[in-house]
Amino acid sequence: MSKTITTGWISDKINGIAVTQSACSSQNYAACASRVVSYIVIHYTGNSSDTAAANCNYFKTGRRGASAHFFADDTHIMQSVKLKDRAWHVGANSYKHKACRNTNSIGIEMCTSGGYKVSAKTKQNAAHLCAYLCRLLGITAGQVDTYVLRHWDVTDKNCPAQMAGNGNAEWTAFKAEVKSILNGKPNASTSAPVSASSFKVQVSISNLNIRKGPGTNYARTGKKTGKGVFTITETKSGTGSKAGWGKLKSGAGWISLDYCTRV
Numbered sequence: 001m002s003k004t005i006t007t008g009w010i011s012d013k014i015n016g017i018a019v020t021q022s023a024c025s026s027q028n029y030a031a032c033a034s035r036v037v038s039y040i041v042i043h044y045t046g047n048s049s050d051t052a053a054a055n056c057n058y059f060k061t062g063r064r065g066a067s068a069h070f071f072a073d074d075t076h077i078m079q080s081v082k083l084k085d086r087a088w089h090v091g092a093n094s095y096k097h098k099a100c101r102n103t104n105s106i107g108i109e110m111c112t113s114g115g116y117k118v119s120a121k122t123k124q125n126a127a128h129l130c131a132y133l134c135r136l137l138g139i140t141a142g143q144v145d146t147y148v149l150r151h152w153d154v155t156d157k158n159c160p161a162q163m164a165g166n167g168n169a170e171w172t173a174f175k176a177e178v179k180s181i182l183n184g185k186p187n188a189s190t191s192a193p194v195s196a197s198s199f200k201v202q203v204s205i206s207n208l209n210i211r212k213g214p215g216t217n218y219a220r221t222g223k224k225t226g227k228g229v230f231t232i233t234e235t236k237s238g239t240g241s242k243a244g245w246g247k248l249k250s251g252a253g254w255i256s257l258d259y260c261t262r263v
Contacts (some may be wrong), residue, residue, distance in 0.1 A: 025064070043160060051073050069107050095154060
């Protein structure tokens with residue numbers, strides 16, 4: 001599995017958070033016109049407590065000899081290096097993984113919230129970011145175990161520390177969440193609705209697509225609503241709809257509220 005990446009910055013909302021950009025110093029990554037990417041590598045910053053903004057600010061000044069494409073904390077997802085450029089996040093003198101390198105991977109750094117630990121909310125945001133990138137690269141839920149890795153898997157570094165090691169339950173849970181999001185079924189604990197109040201809408205078109213999740217980046221279910229009145233149990237912001245996305249009471253999936261009138 002691989003995809004040639006020519007794009008740079010992401011500007012979508014992920015898990016309800018608008019991705020912001022804070023460009024890394026050109027001393028800390030390798031600029032590329034394009035590159036072939038296969039892997040997503042999960043890291044943690046290794047600090048006692050920090051933020052995405054603080055890390056981005058650190059890498060945008062001076063020669064650091066390292067970088068990552070993204071930093072996630074409890075409230076922010078920030079991009080530091082363009083996707084088409086090569087960040088320096090898994091470089092080493094020797095490797096445990098036979099194929100994953102800086103040249104063909106995207107690096108996500110999870111920030112810490114105290115005691116060198118990554119919080120549940122930061123892991124949630126990182127999982128949603130990872131799933132977004134999986135869709136971009138064409139990685140399916142069934143391929144997550146192969147193409148979503150820890151720094152530990154690539155170089156044997158103890159990173160992310162609380163997810164490192166064979167049979168780590170926290171890492172298994174993280175990958176399960178990424179798979180669940182890709183399948184359009186994020187765990188209830190990781191899906192913060194804009195509104196949980198049920199209401200009815202009138203659909204104004206006969207061919208409104210139903211999707212597996214709240215955004216055009218989620219796959220279509222293959223079904224359409226037709227015109228009529230439907231009950232919405234949850235709303236979320238997402239790509240491809242100015243009015244947001246509504247979850248159908250039937251459980252069939254999500255529809256764009258751009259084509260609905262509340263009744």
